[in-house]
Amino acid sequence: xxxxxxxxxxxxxxxxxxxxxxxxxxxxxxxxxxxxxxxxxxxxxxxxxxxxxxxxxxxxxxxxxxxxxxxxxxxxxxxxxxxxxxxxxxxxxxxxxxxxxxxxxxxxxxxxxxxxxxxxxxxxxxxxxxxxxxxxxxxxxxxxxxxxxxxxxxxxxxxxxxxxxxxxxxxxxxxxxxxxxxxxxxxxxxxxxxxxxxxxxxxxxxxxxxxxxxxxxxxxxxxxxxxxxxxxxxxxxxxxxxxxxxxxxxxxxxxxxxxxxxxxxxxxxxxxxxxxxxxxxxxxxxxxxxxxxxxxxxxxxxxxxxxxxxxxxxxxxxxxxxxxxxxxxxxxxxxxxxxxxxxxxxxxxxxxxxxxxxxxxxxxxxxxxxxxxxxxxxxxxxxx
Numbered sequence: 001x002x003x004x005x006x007x008x009x010x011x012x013x014x015x016x017x018x019x020x021x022x023x024x025x026x027x028x029x030x031x032x033x034x035x036x037x038x039x040x041x042x043x044x045x046x047x048x049x050x051x052x053x054x055x056x057x058x059x060x061x062x063x064x065x066x067x068x069x070x071x072x073x074x075x076x077x078x079x080x081x082x083x084x085x086x087x088x089x090x091x092x093x094x095x096x097x098x099x100x101x102x103x104x105x106x107x108x109x110x111x112x113x114x115x116x117x118x119x120x121x122x123x124x125x126x127x128x129x130x131x132x133x134x135x136x137x138x139x140x141x142x143x144x145x146x147x148x149x150x151x152x153x154x155x156x157x158x159x160x161x162x163x164x165x166x167x168x169x170x171x172x173x174x175x176x177x178x179x180x181x182x183x184x185x186x187x188x189x190x191x192x193x194x195x196x197x198x199x200x201x202x203x204x205x206x207x208x209x210x211x212x213x214x215x216x217x218x219x220x221x222x223x224x225x226x227x228x229x230x231x232x233x234x235x236x237x238x239x240x241x242x243x244x245x246x247x248x249x250x251x252x253x254x255x256x257x258x259x260x261x262x263x264x265x266x267x268x269x270x271x272x273x274x275x276x277x278x279x280x281x282x283x284x285x286x287x288x289x290x291x292x293x294x295x296x297x298x299x300x301x302x303x304x305x306x307x308x309x310x311x312x313x314x315x316x317x318x319x320x321x322x323x324x325x326x327x328x329x330x331x332x333x334x335x336x337x338x339x340x341x342x343x344x345x346x347x348x349x350x351x352x353x354x355x356x357x358x359x360x361x362x363x364x365x366x367x368x369x370x371x372x373x374x375x376x377x378x379x380x381x382x383x384x
Contacts, residue, residue, distance in 0.1 A: 001265055002070035003033040004272075008284040010035050014065070017058040019043060019051060019074065051077035066290035068243075070265045075099055079263075088188075088242035088292050090263040097238055098263040101171055102142050108258055111237040113230065115258040116173040124163045127172050128156055136205070138173040141166060150350070152206040176250045176257055180208075181217050183231050183247040184266050184274060186285050186295065187240050194285065194297050196274050197227055203311075207349045213268055214306045215277040218365065219251070227256050234261055244286050246270075268351065269307045269334075269359055276305035276333050276361040304368045305333070305361035308375065309354045314347045315383035322378035326358060329378075331371050333359040345383055355381070 002020070009016050015037040024030055025040040034040065041058045043050040051074045058064070059081075067087055069078035075095045082089030090098075097103045105118045116138070121127035131137045136154045139162050149166070152175055153159045163170070180202055185195035199217035203209045219227070231247055234240075238261065246266035248259035265271060271282045279301035288295050317339055326335050337356035339345060346353045358375055362368040 001267060003029065004283045005068060005070060005287060006033045006035070006038065008281065008287055011284070012287065014287075015039075017041060017061070017064070019054040019058065021046065046073050048077050048080075052080065055081045066287065066292075068286060068290050069095075069263075072099070072262065072264060075262075075264050082290075088290055090187075090243040090245075091239055091241040094238040094240040094263050098261055100142055101140055101260055104258075104260060105171070107237055108234070111233065113233055113237065113258055114255055116176050118171055118173045120169060121163075121172050122169045124160055127159060127163060127170070130172050131156070131159055134174050136175040138171075138175050139163070140171040140173065142169065142171065150207070152208065154206070158206075176252060178257075179251045180259070181219070181227065181249050181251060181256075182213070182266065182270070183227060183245075183249065184270055184282065185231055185235075185245050185247070186243075186282065186289060187235055187245060188242050188289050188295065190235065190239075190241055192228075192232060192235060193295060194280065194282075195228060195231060196278065196280075197224060198270060198273070203348060209348050209351060209353070210268060210309065211311060212306055212308045213270055213273055214365075214368075215273050215304065223251060223256075227251075230256050230258065234258065238263075242289050244282065244289075268309075269357055272333065272359050273305045273307050276359060277301070277303050303361060303363055304365050305359065306368055306372065307357050307359045308372055309357050310376070310379055310381065311348055312345055312355065312381040313383055314345050317341050317343045317345060317381060318384055319380075319382045321380040325378045326375055329360075329371065329374060331360050331362050331367075332375070333361060335359075339381075345381075 006016055018040045022042040025042055041054040043054045067078050067082040069075045076099055079089050079092045079095035083092055097107055102120050108115050119130040136152050138152050140150050151162055153162055180200040182198045183195055185192050197217040199214040200210050201212040243263055246262040249256040275281050285295050319341055323337055326332055335358045339355045345355055360371050362371050
């Protein structure tokens, strides 16, 4: 998720200090993406203390013009450093709230924003009492990423089984059905300067893992306006200052309901999908915002793009065919398959279980769907 920022920074003639794990800094892809003047700083641990210690080492080597958090674990540390240096950033309050689902729920309740009914369960008995006449319910740890451990539960036995695998308190929320969308937006000094609404295709219950994302979302004008109104309200409630936000929503007949908000780069290659459809390079815009430079958004290209995550059956991979043919198809932006023959495909319970992706674009949605049909025919993953 962070490597595209290196490419965009180099285009601007910038040097980059990369804070990451020692393993990630040693990967061939990371070394190839880093320029001769870039430097890596390994973190001692992927907690706030580890990121801040690495930042201290980076700051000792010279002044910094901008700070970007590209993934969930370093959102708070990046916000702290940006604030300490007087540089643009989301603000510590917005960063902390974005990292805790309960803090979000309490803040949005105080702000009168639409969201699922929720309960902070400190023990299983309290969770069972809340859920008794509300099944199905959504169970969530207070923090995390990639929908890990998030599950829709339909009865008390399932709730007790899920809770037995958790450490600490958790959230119980009423389950809301409806189309799922996300909003990717760039904010500068508290004002939304660019926003995009992305539609999702997700698995059936109980895990609701994303199978695809589509830009633009096919929504009525009134729904689009309601979503942007919620975005503005959420940014204001959090006190978000400058950076990128990723807001997830469920669209109901009475309006959009908030699922959660993140103040960092969205996952699932959404930045690449948005650029493929609109021509707007959000990686570059995030760097400009972080450095206090003009964003120069420009005109939005009215095309369509998607990312598709293939979902073969679980098992041991015996062969993978069709990748090179897919790469040559007109409209295919990129394809990555992260499993090889001999590797294991796990049951799809979170985004961490997916085996790869294809980003592709077309002038309109019918052409986009036709291209996906061709891609899905070409890709053949055999398992036993």
